[in-house]
Amino acid sequence: xxxxxxxxxxxxxxxxxxxxxxxxxxxxxxxxxxxxxxxxxxxxxxxxxxxxxxxxxxxxxxxxxxxxxxxxxxxxxxxxxxxxxxxxxxxxxxxxxxxxxxxxxxxxxxxxxxxxxxxxxxxxxxxxxxxxxxxxxxxxx
Amino acid sequence: xxxxxxxxxxxxxxxxxxxxxxxxxxxxxxxxxxxxxxxxxxxxxxxxxxxxxxxxxxxxxxxxxxxxxxxxxxxxxxxxxxxxxxxxxxxxxxxxxxxxxxxxxxxxxxxxxxxxxxxxxxxxxxxxxxxxxxxxxxxxxxxxxxxxxxxxxxxxxxxxxxxxxxxxxxxxxxxxxxxxxxxxxxxxxxxxxxxxxxxxxxxxxxxxxxxxxxxxxxxxxxxxxxxxxxxxxxxxxxxxxxxxxxxxxxxxxxxxxxxxxxxxxxxxxxxxxxxxxxxxxxxxxxxxxxxxxxxxxxxxxxxxxxxxxxxx
Numbered sequence: 001x002x003x004x005x006x007x008x009x010x011x012x013x014x015x016x017x018x019x020x021x022x023x024x025x026x027x028x029x030x031x032x033x034x035x036x037x038x039x040x041x042x043x044x045x046x047x048x049x050x051x052x053x054x055x056x057x058x059x060x061x062x063x064x065x066x067x068x069x070x071x072x073x074x075x076x077x078x079x080x081x082x083x084x085x086x087x088x089x090x091x092x093x094x095x096x097x098x099x100x101x102x103x104x105x106x107x108x109x110x111x112x113x114x115x116x117x118x119x120x121x122x123x124x125x126x127x128x129x130x131x132x133x134x135x136x137x138x139x140x141x
Numbered sequence: 142x143x144x145x146x147x148x149x150x151x152x153x154x155x156x157x158x159x160x161x162x163x164x165x166x167x168x169x170x171x172x173x174x175x176x177x178x179x180x181x182x183x184x185x186x187x188x189x190x191x192x193x194x195x196x197x198x199x200x201x202x203x204x205x206x207x208x209x210x211x212x213x214x215x216x217x218x219x220x221x222x223x224x225x226x227x228x229x230x231x232x233x234x235x236x237x238x239x240x241x242x243x244x245x246x247x248x249x250x251x252x253x254x255x256x257x258x259x260x261x262x263x264x265x266x267x268x269x270x271x272x273x274x275x276x277x278x279x280x281x282x283x284x285x286x287x288x289x290x291x292x293x294x295x296x297x298x299x300x301x302x303x304x305x306x307x308x309x310x311x312x313x314x315x316x317x318x319x320x321x322x323x324x325x326x327x328x329x330x331x332x333x334x335x336x337x338x339x340x341x342x343x344x345x346x347x348x349x350x351x352x353x354x355x356x357x358x359x360x361x362x363x364x365x366x367x368x369x370x371x372x373x374x375x376x377x378x379x380x381x382x383x384x385x386x387x388x389x390x391x392x393x394x395x396x397x398x399x400x401x402x403x404x405x406x407x408x409x410x411x412x413x414x415x416x417x418x419x420x421x422x423x424x425x426x427x428x429x430x431x432x433x434x435x436x437x438x439x440x441x442x443x444x445x446x447x448x449x450x451x452x453x
Contacts, residue, residue, distance in 0.1 A: 131261070
């Protein structure tokens with residue numbers, strides 16, 4: 001078995017920055033998700049849809065579910081964040097958006113090194129996630 | 142002890158199927174209190190997490206076919222939860238993989254841009270299709286995964302003579318420390334255009350079925366592009382964290398993410414994955430693979446039969 005060389009393998013700075021920001025984004029997202037869910041199931045916050053009614057509602061397709069519960073689509077949930085079940089969506093949104101900040105943080109590093117293609121790839125990925133988050137593609141619900 | 146090791150995995154797998162079957166029997170029973178379902182979901186996801194890690198596949202791959210076949214939730218919400226399970230797992234593992242060099246941002250980014258864009262299209266198409274059609278297609282895809290797992294041979298350190306012009310231009314290479322052999326391993330890739338095309342297709346499947354895509358990412362990076370197996374697995378996690386983010390937003394915007402389904406799934410899966418990671422060192426990979434192929438095959442047939450109405 002070959003022994004490990006003396007020198008330590010150091011990963012590129014952009015990779016380490018990405019890892020650090022992703023770790024924090026995930027921690028915040030998971031904390032918000034778990035705390036809001038605990039408040040929801042313990043009844044500390046009023047629900048938009050009563051938990052006892054869920055078994056007769058979650059059997060329907062999402063369109064019918066929204067119709068029966070008058071639940072919001074798109075970013076409409078932001079106005080109902082005080083409701084226990086809706087508050088959980090904030091944690092999910094943070095987890096789904098965590099990568100955007102990481103990608104943006106890489107752009108200055110790539111530009112400083114003259115790697116314009118990779119800076120453009122980062123911005124393209126950000127554009128894709130933002131497009132998905134914008135609800136613009138989904139059209140009318 | 143030889144019997145005890147496989148038994149450590151067979152037991153959770155059998156409990157998983159029994160719990161799922163019990164859930165199916167009581168499906169739609171209005172007398173069951175509401176908390177039975179998220180609790181049952183959490184237990185089933187814990188068991189999925191236990192067997193998914195040693196099998197080397199994402200929990201999301203098992204989650205959608207099993208929960209979709211045996212729980213009363215509509216497939217729209219199950220796919221939304223499946224994406225979140227895959228996303229949370231990928232995000233949790235991402236930082237460690239990147240710091241160790243097993244995950245490469247440089248290799249992941251070009252693949253992720255195409256897969257993310259196509260995953261949005263996949264998610265929109267999947268949500269627009271009738272549930273029975275999605276269920277049938279899901280069954281077919283899951284059985285395809287079973288065949289892929291059965292036939293595919295993995296190459297730990299593929300030989301890449303020279304990188305293709307695109308890989309050279311993008312400097313798609315890196316180095317990592319292989320703790321198993323105590324070696325510093327430099328790597329590079331080839332066939333980048335074909336790899337990019339394959340990620341376009343993988344993104345559609347990930348978005349449409351909410352099953353994550355580690356099962357497809359790893360062969361594409363390892364067998365097609367020539368990345369070392371550990372780099373392929375680590376980079377697959379980074380790609381997943383980006384692809385599932387895009388698809389998850391589509392499900393979130395459409396109202397197809399229910400915290401009551403998604404959160405217990407994430408919690409159960411993450412707890413199970415911790416146990417699974419410990420079992421990784423004591424279990425034989427071949428035994429685990431055969432077991433998962435069996436569970437996945439059963440779930441795939443069930444999804445196909447449910448979609449066709451033969452076993453509703």
